[in-house]
Amino acid sequence: xxxxxxxxxxxxxxxxxxxxxxxxxxxxxxxxxxxxxxxxxxxxxxxxxxxxxxxxxxxxxxxxxxxxxxxxxxxxxxxxxxxxxxxxxxxxxxxxxxxxxxxxxxxxxxxxxxxxxxxxxxxxxxxxxxxxxxxxxxxxxxxxxxxxxxxxxxxxxxxxxxxxxxxxxxxxxxxxxxxxxxxxxxxxxxxxxxxxxxxxxxxxxxxxxxxxxxxxxxxxxxxxxxxxxxxxxxxxxxxxxxxxxxxxxxxxxxxxxxxxxxxxxxxxxxxxxxxxxxxxxxxxxxxxx
Numbered sequence: 254x255x256x257x258x259x260x261x262x263x264x265x266x267x268x269x270x271x272x273x274x275x276x277x278x279x280x281x282x283x284x285x286x287x288x289x290x291x292x293x294x295x296x297x298x299x300x301x302x303x304x305x306x307x308x309x310x311x312x313x314x315x316x317x318x319x320x321x322x323x324x325x326x327x328x329x330x331x332x333x334x335x336x337x338x339x340x341x342x343x344x345x346x347x348x349x350x351x352x353x354x355x356x357x358x359x360x361x362x363x364x365x366x367x368x369x370x371x372x373x374x375x376x377x378x379x380x381x382x383x384x385x386x387x388x389x390x391x392x393x394x395x396x397x398x399x400x401x402x403x404x405x406x407x408x409x410x411x412x413x414x415x416x417x418x419x420x421x422x423x424x425x426x427x428x429x430x431x432x433x434x435x436x437x438x439x440x441x442x443x444x445x446x447x448x449x450x451x452x453x454x455x456x457x458x459x460x461x462x463x464x465x466x467x468x469x470x471x472x473x474x475x476x477x478x479x480x481x482x483x484x485x486x487x488x489x490x491x492x493x494x495x496x497x498x499x500x501x502x503x504x505x506x507x508x509x510x511x512x513x514x515x516x517x518x519x520x521x522x523x524x525x526x527x528x529x530x531x532x533x534x535x536x537x538x539x540x541x542x
Contacts (some may be wrong), residue, residue, distance in 0.1 A: 307336040310343055314375075316350060320357040320368075323350050325375035328389075334379075335387060337416025342377050342391070349373070353395070360398070372396035380537055381482040383489045383529040387413040388480040390495075392540040404541045405497035406508065408479035421478045421492060424526045431521035432470040435513060439473060439494065440464040442511035443501060450506050467501045481512055485532030491515045493537070508541055 310332055316323035325346040332339040350373060357371040374394040381388040389409040396402035410419045422428035444460035452460060473494050483490030496502075496509040515530040522530065 307332050307339065310336065310339050314343075314346055314350065316354070316373075318354070319370060320361050321350075321354050321371045321373070323353070323371075323373040323375075325350065325373075326377070328378040330379045331377065331387075331389070334382075335411065335413040335416060338387065338389070338411050338413065341411075341416065341418070342389075346375050349375070356397075367398070369398040371398065372402060376540060381480050381489055382413070383480070383483075383487055385412055385414040386419070386480070386489075386526075386529060387411045388489070390479055390537070390539070394541070401504070403498060403504070404508065406477055406495040406510070406539065408477040408493070408495055410479055420474070422474050424523060425518070425521050426523055427521065428474055429470060431518055432473050434521065435517040436468075436470055436473070438513050438517050439468060439511050442513075443468065443496075443509060446509055446511070447502065447506070450502075464501070468496075481537055482535040483515070483530075483532035484535060488531040489515060489529055490532050490534035491517070491530075493534075508539075510537075510539065510542075 312327055312329060312332070314323070314325040327339060327342055327346075331342065353371055353373050357368075360371075361368040372395065374392070376392045378390060379387060380390050387410070389411070391407035391409070392404065393407055394402055394404040410421070411417065412419055421432075425431040440461055441464075443464040444457055447460040447463075448454070448457055477495040478492055480489040481491055481493050491512050491514040493510050493512045496511070498504045498507055501509060512534045514534050515532075519527070519530055
């Protein structure tokens, strides 16, 4: 049966029913063989929506089963500054883990000889804050038994006062026109990264043309986008749009993270959000890069 351990600040909580409690390091998630050690222990159900105190929210979720190795961790800053956001992230992770667990068990039952343990890693962190707006990035790695795993960035923008998620479009007077006006910055960013990933200087125009065909303003508005920190403390220096491996290139090229400086779209912002943006973007270190 499924065993999930939630390590909270005040101790360990169990997320879902199980007969064995097992904890392990998942640095090699998706590649290690299952371990069998454990002690029998009956787990109580945890209803995330029913949690009354921020101290009860888990900061870590670990699953160690023969069919699934998973780990989810959450930035403490989320819980201390915006508990509602922390609850949203924990609940989302719980749903993903349970769905992947069921899929893994179904696959193992259907093809036990070919099956390899699934792997999942989730790591959430606060990237930048300005006013009551919080920008987060979640690194997700999944392994489902193929030649290799895959990864992507889940980008979020929240109103930290209410816990409500927001889209990039909410910050612009005319979202479509605003993003379309600076799409060349996005295309140029993709082309430059393709060049750094192994192209030749003479390929830059070809890369730019390919980017124009692959990425539209609608894709940016609907995509994985969050704000980045600024050289001016307490401000956003721009936004970043994330592309996972295979989105706009081969797996070998890896992920793309294209930053648009706030100066490129500042004039298009709604008046109430202007004060949140200033300075130049600051680089963000990311897993998988």
